[in-house]
Amino acid sequence: MEDKKLIFSGIQPTGTFTLGNYIGAVRNWAPLQDEYNCIYCVVDMHAITVRQDPVKLRQNTLNSYALLMACGIDVEKSILFIQSHVKTHAELSWILGCNTQFGELSRMTQFKDKSQKHADDVNSGLFTYPVLMAADILAYNADLVPVGVDQKQHLELARNIAQRFNQRYGDFFKLPEPYIAEIGAKVMSLQDPTKKMSKSDENPNSVILILDDKDTIIRKFKRAVTDSETEICYRDGKDGINNLMTIYSSVTGKNFAEIESEFAGKGYGDFKLAVGEAVADHLEPVRNEFARLSADKAYLKKCYTEGAEKALRYSQRIVSKVYRKVGFVDRT
Ligand code: TRP
Secondary structure (H helix, E strand, C coil): CCCCCEEEEEECCCCCCEHHHHHHHHHHHHHHHHHCEEEEEECHHHHCCCCCCHHHHHHHHHHHHHHHHHCCCCCCCCEEEEHHHCCHHHHHHHHHHCCCCHHHHHCCHHHHHHHHHCCCCCCHHHHHHHHHHHHHHHCCCCCEEECCHHHHHHHHHHHHHHHHHHHHHCCCCCCCEEECCCCCCCCECCCCCCCECCCCCCCHHHCCECCCCHHHHHHHHHCCCCCCCCCCCCCCCCHHHHHHHHHHHHHHCCCHHHHHHHCCCCCHHHHHHHHHHHHHHHHHHHHHHHHHHHHCHHHHHHHHHHHHHHHHHHHHHHHHHHHHHHCCCCCC
């Protein structure tokens, strides 16, 4: 790989992404590939910290992989792989776990939230989830990690673990920095624009999935909750319209002033339809590419097999050094 900074990020295998995941994260990954060395990973091992149906997990993992490719991750430029294919993640995770305090993990807000939500299955994987995430990042000695706000605490912990390891065993790990995208807006629920758009929302009309067909997308936007005024402008208190403007802006590239004048004197109905059409048109090539890749199982397999080989080769060098540092005996 060329001498550029290294970016690492992981995404949960939910099978499809929401428009929020897409605009806020995944879409911004493709342009990074020119400026950085990028390693992207579908984190199926993280996924099993909550109960999964095995058949669905396998399908969702493959779909997520194909979807990342459809969103522009280029397997020639970047390393794209499935986490469970690369054993160094689990190996390093054990060592890092022995350098992480129980108290630190107890303070993770996501653990507290998830252990409430899944009260019948507070397993130790859920507790040590951030250690595996630290291993994902540190196994490549990544410089930068694009993450959303909900993962910032985990990244902070990864830095602390790296720092502690360096103190105990001598300088080795880079301290990974969060990569905050300049673009990449936060997309809110279409039914309650004060809440983040989320795949787990009970109301399917509140979330656009990037594999939704055009009619579905337009129908959901037509039902989007707005306000009782009539003016299309970005202003405090107009959460619904602000969200639609943000979405429209990010798929058309138009700024808010341009959008305001485009829709001056027009009604909310016209605006919602325009947003729906713009989003559907924008996502159409992604949907088509996903369909094409999904139909070509052999090619997909070649991509993830080669991705895993590259990821293993890269991370093995680093993890072998870690083994030596902690005092494990060389096998050969
Ligand atoms: N925990 C992240 C999430 O739920 C996914 C993830 C796993 C990740 N490993 C990572 C993100 C390493 C960045 C770097 O979104």
